[in-house]
Amino acid sequence: MLKAFITGATAGFGKAIAIKFAEHGWDVIINGRRKDRLEALEKEITSTFDTKVFTLPFDVTQPEEVKAAIQSLPYEWKNIDVLVNNAGLASGLNVINEGDITDWEIMIDTNVKGLLYVSRAIMPGMVDRKKGHIINIGSIAGKEAYARGNVYCATKHAVDAISKSMRIDLLPHGIKVTSVNPGAAETEFSLVRFKGDTEKAAQVYKGYEPLRPGDIADVVYFAASRPAHVVINDVIVTPIAQANTSYFIKNND
Numbered sequence: 075m076l077k078a079f080i081t082g083a084t085a086g087f088g089k090a091i092a093i094k095f096a097e098h099g100w101d102v103i104i105n106g107r108r109k110d111r112l113e114a115l116e117k118e119i120t121s122t123f124d125t126k127v128f129t130l131p132f133d134v135t136q137p138e139e140v141k142a143a144i145q146s147l148p149y150e151w152k153n154i155d156v157l158v159n160n161a162g163l164a165s166g167l168n169v170i171n172e173g174d175i176t177d178w179e180i181m182i183d184t185n186v187k188g189l190l191y192v193s194r195a196i197m198p199g200m201v202d203r204k205k206g207h208i209i210n211i212g213s214i215a216g217k218e219a220y221a222r223g224n225v226y227c228a229t230k231h232a233v234d235a236i237s238k239s240m241r242i243d244l245l246p247h248g249i250k251v252t253s254v255n256p257g258a259a260e261t262e263f264s265l266v267r268f269k270g271d272t273e274k275a276a277q278v279y280k281g282y283e284p285l286r287p288g289d290i291a292d293v294v295y296f297a298a299s300r301p302a303h304v305v306i307n308d309v310i311v312t313p314i315a316q317a318n319t320s321y322f323i324k325n326n327d
Contacts, residue, residue: 079103079154082161084111087262090287101126102236134188144195146227159189159209164267170224178225185229207250214257220319250305257312259285281324282315
């Protein structure tokens with residue numbers, strides 16, 4: 075049975091991606107920090123689909139924790155066919171000269187270092203098997219910066235560069251690398267960015283229909299299900315109301 079490992083699976087894109095792979099008969103390893111949510115997702119998947127789920131709670135920002143958790147996988151779960159590096163967040167929306175250093179560290183540790191730590195633990199197995207697929211969830215913010223996005227944009231530009239480098243370094247081993255870059259999407263993203271302020275978070279999506287988690291899950295699964303000789307390298311996905319990081323058409327009535 076094919077196996078997919080999804081980080082940040084407790085909500086949003088990660089949860090939808092895990093469900094999408096299970097829907098197509100894949101066994102899934104789901105990761106996140108919130109164990110209760112992982113367990114709820116496991117129950118949801120196993121009660122709906124004829125597939126297996128392995129919950130693996132750990133914090134992607136802690137390298138030793140990452141390494142120990144992935145090494146602890148039972149033998150039958152070690153051969154990971156697809157790794158989806160989804161864990162990530164935005165924290166704060168300050169101009170850079172007023173930036174909160176704690177926010178910067180959280181974003182760099184999660185979006186960049188966390189992706190690297192998990193990938194480093196899983197890539198050697200793919201190299202040994204000469205087979206595998208890494209799908210990194212980037213952002214349109216990794217293609218162009220926007221006002222007050224500064225460090226978040228920098229972390230997603232880093233994801234873009236890491237994906238390109240992975241593609242080069244892993245090419246001799248037959249490993250696919252895909253970068254999926256969503257535009258405006260209604261998940262917990264803005265709620266986290268604004269630290270629980272539901273009113274501010276809701277304003278981000280006012281006046282247009284944003285992407286939904288299922289939209290990105292569809293794209294991720296499409297990339298993962300291509301024939302062996304086909305690689306979807308890089309995808310930017312936006313709602314129809316969005317042209318780039320800064321230009322939207324909104325109905326303000």
